[in-house]
Amino acid sequence: MNYIRHKVSNFISKSNLHGNITLSGLVKAANRMNIMVKPYSSSKRMLLMLRLTKESNNVPALCVKDQDNIMIFYDDALSEDETIFAIAHEIGHIELGHNITFKHNDRQEKEANTFAHYLLTPSNNYKIANKTCVISLCICLIIIILLIAPWRKNNQPTSLSSKGLNNTDTSSETVESQSTFSEINNSDICYFTEKGEVYHLYRDCGYLKNSKTVISNTIAHCHKDRLCSACKKRHESELNK
Ligand SMILES: [Zn+2]
Ligand SMILES: [Zn+2]
Structure with missing residues (x-):
């Protein structure tokens, strides 16, 4: 399990996947990992060439390797959530080093599901969310300091100038x-x-x-x-x- 979690965080940082995971965000992250992602509807010819038409009717998504290209095809008739999970599952097969084919054994299917689960549940973006949190906290602090600094600067001479100091006096x-x-x-x-x-x-x-x-x-x-x-x-x- 730790191994899969590790693979997930590896994928997140390598693919620069961040924020809420949307279909387009996940597709872009996969593209950055040189994985092409296409819906069944616009890949009919390709699926026919790869002799995957029949297979594509039975599964929500599948991954294939054609020469050096890794491709994921997905059923775009599904809901966005289902599609995202199906693609994440296929990315799991690829990232976990399973044979890139649509035939996987039960253990591999379970592992790919676990990968998808870790990738998509918010707690798995913990690291990234945490980073974002720290960064925004820092920005907030800087803004607060910038806001307070001139106020303090103005405030000190004001109290003194009321005691009779020339405002231009800096000595x-x-x-x-x-x-x-x-x-x-x-x-x-x-x-x-x-x-x-x-x-x-x-x-x-x-x-x-x-x-x-x-x-x-x-x-x-x-x-x-x-x-x-x-x-x-x-x-x-x-x-x-
Ligand atoms: Zn699978
Ligand atoms: Zn005098």
């Missing part, structure tokens, strides 16, 4: 040094000079004393990355009062 040093300023907003007015590197919270800051032109604007518009250290200390001490 982690600045982020750290200013994270304590819970009451500074980007819309707050600040003071700065054109060439200065920092902005000030207080117009009377000592560092602005000697500057002739002091500009005032909102923090968001000052285009300075850092807050003056003196103003920072003063602001902190005022907060703690």
Whole structure:
């Protein structure tokens, strides 16, 4: 039994048979294994040439070897399910190395039936289904990560910017040094000079004393990355009062 199961999974991977097994899917898989599959209705001449006309009236499907070609003929008057089973049974004979003829002994018939059964019952596609499952799970995870990543990225600076950080600010040093300023907003007015590197919270800051032109604007518009250290200390001490 394990031997047949092994042959089935071998066939599935070699023929690239996947998903729900349909008649056309099974025929294509057989074709990939160089097995030609034809319905009786369109093979009457061929069956006559191979002297299989009489035989074809009695069995749902048969396999023959003509020179190097392996062919399966099937009764297309049957239902799709019956046809699929009949073809899978014939593939079983071929894959299990039985003589390629329509005459098989009872043991071979049983083995071919077992092969067809394993091939067609969903649990036998377990390996493939499993693979598909793992792949779709991975894709889902990637999508989730991709969806969450920008959200997290946006979320962190948002919480910081509400504490008074310039949105264009990327310096982690600045982020750290200013994270304590819970009451500074980007819309707050600040003071700065054109060439200065920092902005000030207080117009009377000592560092602005000697500057002739002091500009005032909102923090968001000052285009300075850092807050003056003196103003920072003063602001902190005022907060703690
Ligand atoms: Zn058979
Ligand atoms: Zn200052």
